[in-house]
Amino acid sequence: MLKVEVMKVNKSTKRVQLIDGLRGFSLAGIILANMLIFQYGILGESEPKLFGIEGADLAFHSFLFIAVVGSFMPIFAYMFGFGIVKLSDSLQARDLRPKCHLARRFLLLIGIGMLHATFLWEGDILTFYGATGFFLLLFLNRKPKTLLVWSVLLLTVMGAIGMVPVNLEESTAESSSHTRSYIMQSRDVYGSGTYLEIMNFRNHAAMFSEEESSVMLVGILFAPILIAPMFLLGMRAAKRGTFDNPQTMHRTYAQRAAIFIALGLILKAFSVLAPRFFTGTLPGLGLGDLLGGTLLALGYIYAFALLYTTVRRFSLLQNFEAVGKLSLTNYLLQTVICTTIFYGYGLGLFGRAGVFVGAVIVLAVYAVQLWLSPLYLKRFKTGPVEKVLRIWTYLSWKGQPRKPRKDLTLPEERGQAS
Known part of the structure; x- marks a missing residue:
């Protein structure tokens, strides 16, 4: 009996390590x-x-759009869905109400995201994730098969939309005068402006014309549908135990990684490079953005999980795990550090460093996080932002869920019930 319990603990620990690493x-x-x-x-x-x-x-800019842009944020979405199910299971085991706790969690994410977007950076994702969380509550108690059906259905819809023929001459035409004017203004303000000037521009400058705003509004309304498959697939993975025992999933991880990475790269490369080599009207140009990024993200997920099937674990994986345990804090720190590097109130490198040098700079920032995160966790159990999120979620200053309710029935009554 003891041996079985130890095996269960080891499997659970391995799973947590893999998820944090991802x-x-x-x-x-x-x-x-x-x-x-x-x-x-x-x-x-x-x-x-x-x-x-x-x-x-x-060329490096194109490489990033093929291999990176739009294919790592979906991994975060996948893990978000995974985490929702695991937190729900933990709360249910303590006889607590999952949806109530999750709703509080999502509200705080929205609040943090709005502060992030208002005072630091326009590329925030936390507001979107918090709002999407309420939609995901509808699927919290659904079976894995139901989650898979909805995911495939939404991916099929995205694929169908991506197959709509696109006029390459129109798609490669220069952006509108309003857009070009906004970009030029942003280059000046972000590159040399003070913090208050940049914040005022970010929050009040008209990014789109009235006509473009209408189109963007439609896009924003449909955005949850585009990313929903990854949330749902993450929830399904948690329910199915896809990462519970990596050692037994070696072949599955390898096959899925090869298939999804190949398909994702082909679709994204076609969307990025086709406008340079073809003319006229071409179908499938939107597949890279609408479907390729999701498929490539799945490939990356299984490829990373494949590392956990090796007999000898790489020490670097432990650093990834530490960064993952502090994911929310590290995500916000990336904004603070990088805006200071590129914006006028810092080093003022906005639009000046170049794509390759910019990549080297931010990877150096991430390398520092890889180094510091394990050191931080040696002294503290959780990150500061994660701590605040736990306090609010559980309404407890300790950031811990309350203990399960005591069974008040008499021993003989419990015996009769059994």
Whole structure:
């Protein structure tokens, strides 16, 4: 009996290590993708010519859009869905109400996200994740098969939309005069402005014209549908125990990683490179953005999980795990550090460092997090932002769920019930 309990503990520990590692790994890709926004703005990242990006730097820009951009944030979404189910199971085991606790958690995420977007950076994802969490509550008690069906259905819809023919001449045409004007203003303000000037520009400057705003509103309304499959697949993985015992899943991880990485890279490469080599109207150009990023993210997830099936664990994995345990704190710190590096109130490298050098800079920032996170966890059990989130979720200053309710029935009554 003791041996069985020890085996269960080992499996649970291994699973937690893998999940924490995945979170930490995803933050490496997230900071690399976000570098384009930190340095060129949320609109400027897709307009390299306006910043004089060409040659090798332009090639590296294309590489990032194929291999990184849009393929690491979905990993975070996957782990978000996974975490929802695991937290729900933990609360149910303590005879607590999962949806009530999760709702409080989502509300605080929205609050943190709004502060993040207002005072630091326009690329925040926490507000979106918190709002999406309320939608995911509808699927909390659904069976894994139901989650899979909905995921496949939504991915099919995305694929169908991505197959709509696109006029390459129109898609490669220069952006609107309003967009170009906004990007040029942002280059000046973000590159040399004070903190207050940048915050005022971010919160009040008109990013889109009235016509463009209507189109963007439709896109925002449909955004949850585009990312929902990864949330749902993460929830399904938690219910199915996909990562409970990595050693027995070696072949499955390897097969899925190979298939999804290949499909994702092909679709994304086609969407990024096709406009440079073809003319006229071409179907499937949207598959890279709508479907390729999700498939590539799944491939990365299984490829990373494959590392945990090796007999000898890499010491670097433990550093990834430490970063993952502090994922929310590290995500916000990335914003604080990188905006200070690229914005005018810091080093003022906005639009000046170049794509490759910018990547080196942010990867150096992540390397510091890889080094410091394990050191931090030797002294503290959780990160400061994670601690606040736990306190609010459980309404406890200790950040711990209350103990299960005591069974008040008499011993003989329990015997009769059994």
